[in-house]
Amino acid sequence: MTRLLKVGIAAAVAFTLTACGTTAGTPEETPADGGTTTQAGGSEAPAAGATEEYEPGDVVTPKDGKKLKIGAAFPILDQFLQTVADGMQARADEAGVELVVVSAQERADVQLSQIENFISQGMDAIIVLPQDTDATDPITSAVTAADIPLVYVNRRPAALPPEVPYVGSDSLIAGHLQMEALGELAGWEGNVAILQGDPSQEAAQMRTQGCKDIIEEHEGLNLIREQAGNWYRDRGLAITENWIQSGDKIDIICSNNDEMALGAIQALKAAGQLEDVLIGGVDATSDALVAMEAGELEVTVFQDAKGQGAGGVDTAIKLHNGDPVPSVIDVPYLLVTPENIDEFK
Structure with missing residues (x-):
């Protein structure tokens, strides 16, 4: 078979994120279909289990004026994940938030230890890109028990509680x-x-x-x-x-x-x-x-690495603010071909 260069280009889809923050309402507020809930004043907030699509918007800042310190635990900082980290840092700088990034060098035990250190240091929020998506229960349990906002980014845990948001792609x-x-x-x-x-x-x-x-x-x-x-x-x-x-x-x-x-x-x-x-x-x-x-x-x-990074920081700050967020913030994939490559340089 000879090499061909033409590829059908997938249709682009516009995505909008209208709200992010803490995931769940009270049990009586949460509809069975995982849709939206109606808050006081008639505004709608995403319910636990809901998914919304993400598009970067205005920078989110702490409502209480606190200088937040957010820990971000990466499995490794390869070419792609470094871009995710760069997106987080850029968004944190915009929001006036201190971001501390660590890498576990692809060791799940090291990552758990780093997260435990974040907890002991009193981080205001923790963002995790898990090394092993099948074994995140100890991370989730430790962070939530410390009452620290937790956001998973890029790698979706196999066990994802609806009250813990995930920012990433399908x-x-x-x-x-x-x-x-x-x-x-x-x-x-x-x-x-x-x-x-x-x-x-x-x-x-x-x-x-x-x-x-x-x-x-x-x-x-x-x-x-x-x-x-x-x-x-x-x-x-x-x-x-x-x-x-x-x-x-x-x-x-x-x-x-x-x-x-x-x-x-x-x-x-x-x-x-x-x-x-x-x-x-x-x-x-x-x-x-x-x-x-x-x-x-x-x-x-x-895969929008910078968008995932920015979305993770936005979501962590909204959790700190007590704002509602969906369980999943989807950052869409787009097909890249020789015909549309210039859009992605």
Whole structure:
């Protein structure tokens, strides 16, 4: 199969966030359908369990005039997550809030210890990007027991209480967008391999499922390989080298992120097979956009890192203010192709 460069562009959707803050009303205020509740004076506030879509608005500031100190616990500060941290810092600076960022170097035990330190330091709010989305109960319990506002960002916990908000994107949609575009390029025929992120994390689980959903809808697409590269470029390179050596014909690589996709590109270039494989990633990192302009990466999916960071800070401040917030603040994904790449530079 020859390499194609045209990709159908997904329609952009406008998103508006009308309110954020503490999640739940009283039991009698919370409707069974997880919609909105009516507050005194007739205004509507999001109920526990509600989802709203996010668009950056005016900066949120503490109503009590306090100089807030917010702790942000990251699993690691790679290229993408550093951009999330930068978005948080920019928003914190606008709001006059002190932000303390720590990285756990991908160790869940270290992250829990760092969060316990935040609690002992008396942080006014805590933002967490969990290392292990299947094991966040100790974090949630510790922070909420200390009566400190808690916001999860970017990586959605498997167990997310409705009163603890999450700011991020629906990873299932990312998998759908990239695989739909790759499938269309391939004429809905070919062998597919999936490069998966860390299997313990919701983003890897759901992006992989999104790829599989589209594959299962088309008889001409066959999933023949799936392996975890834990988000790293060198792992994407090594895994793809092994796939090449196996002799299996691979027509499409659906990668959970750009870093692993870039590793796959390196392996295929070295083997002289890049022209025969369609590759998609997620995140729209600067390196990925360079690869796309070079004709090496077919598609990626923009994840608004700065928007997630800003939304996390806004939500933390609103929780401090006692304002209502929905349980989920959705920051939408957008498909990036050679046709619309200039919008994402």
